[in-house]
Amino acid sequence: MTMKRTISVAPMMDWTDRHDRFFLRLITSRALLYTEMVTTGAVIHGDREHLLGFDAAEHPIAVQLGGSEPAALAEAARIAEDFGYDEVNLNVGCPSDRVQSGRFGACLMREPELVAECVAAMRKAVSVPVTVKCRIGVDEQDPEIALPAMANAVWNEGCKTLIVHARKAWLEGLSPKENRDVPPLEYDRAYALKVAMPGMEIIVNGGVLTLDQATEHLAHVDGVMIGRAAYQTPYVLADVDRRFYGGTHPVPSRHEVLERFLPYVERELARGTHLHAMSRHILGLFQGLPGARAFRRHISENAPRKDAGAEVIRDAMALVPRDVELAAV
Structure with missing residues (x-):
């Protein structure tokens, strides 16, 4: 099946495991599904079948990796491709304490050059698309500078798709849970990036609760990623195939x-x-x-x-x- 990122379900720690993805695939056959974030160390040294195994019915499916060492990310990406994933995504948005201590996730917004090196290494290692998911900035960064800097850095290394969680991450002062709600959503940042970089596929993420809202975003960007609403109210995805992919099968009850x-x-x-x-x-x-x-x-x-x-x-x-x-x- 051809992968199209019009609608996707966000990678969510402790939620989007293989059982959840199989369940969601019964509701929508076309939305792109993402794994929970898995770290390079876990992929390289851990139980790969447990971490990366999935049912063939889950396609199209992308794996999200967490890390900041280009060589380790390249090896983990290669392993993921061997498992059959359709896309490898680099996490540049997670605000948890663990990722800060490990120098990956949202703190990488401060290091676009390093992210570009990681993308280059991953793209050299695999044939499937390598994408990046980021915030619009962290802490005192100016999103008007930080987001385009990240986009241009990864674009120059061949990354054609950027998923933008359209809020800042406050690594100092807010908990990971608060970072999902407290920083205001600034969708216009993603819209402006699409205008500035029309050749790049821009996917917007954050606060999308309904397919009507997704439709509104699609007037400005290429795709919409739905997070907690897809987990807490999964039937919100039931009409995705018909509305966004031209599906003709009846919506399942x-x-x-x-x-x-x-x-x-x-x-x-x-x-x-x-x-x-x-x-x-x-x-x-x-x-x-x-x-x-x-x-x-x-x-x-x-x-x-x-x-x-x-x-x-x-x-x-x-x-x-x-x-x-x-x-x-």
């Missing part, structure tokens, strides 16, 4: 999504995966509908049991009347 998810759940249970590892990703599926609270409660109370099986999900589904579902988002 929420019950249909879960019925298609159950064979995967049973297969994973047989492999020793705990039900909670999968069921935690579906809690927001019925958000806003009658029975949604009972659905969440039943799963939350029963899935953590050691002997919990797929019947927990089946029983929870029965608590939500099928006739209240909408045909589309």
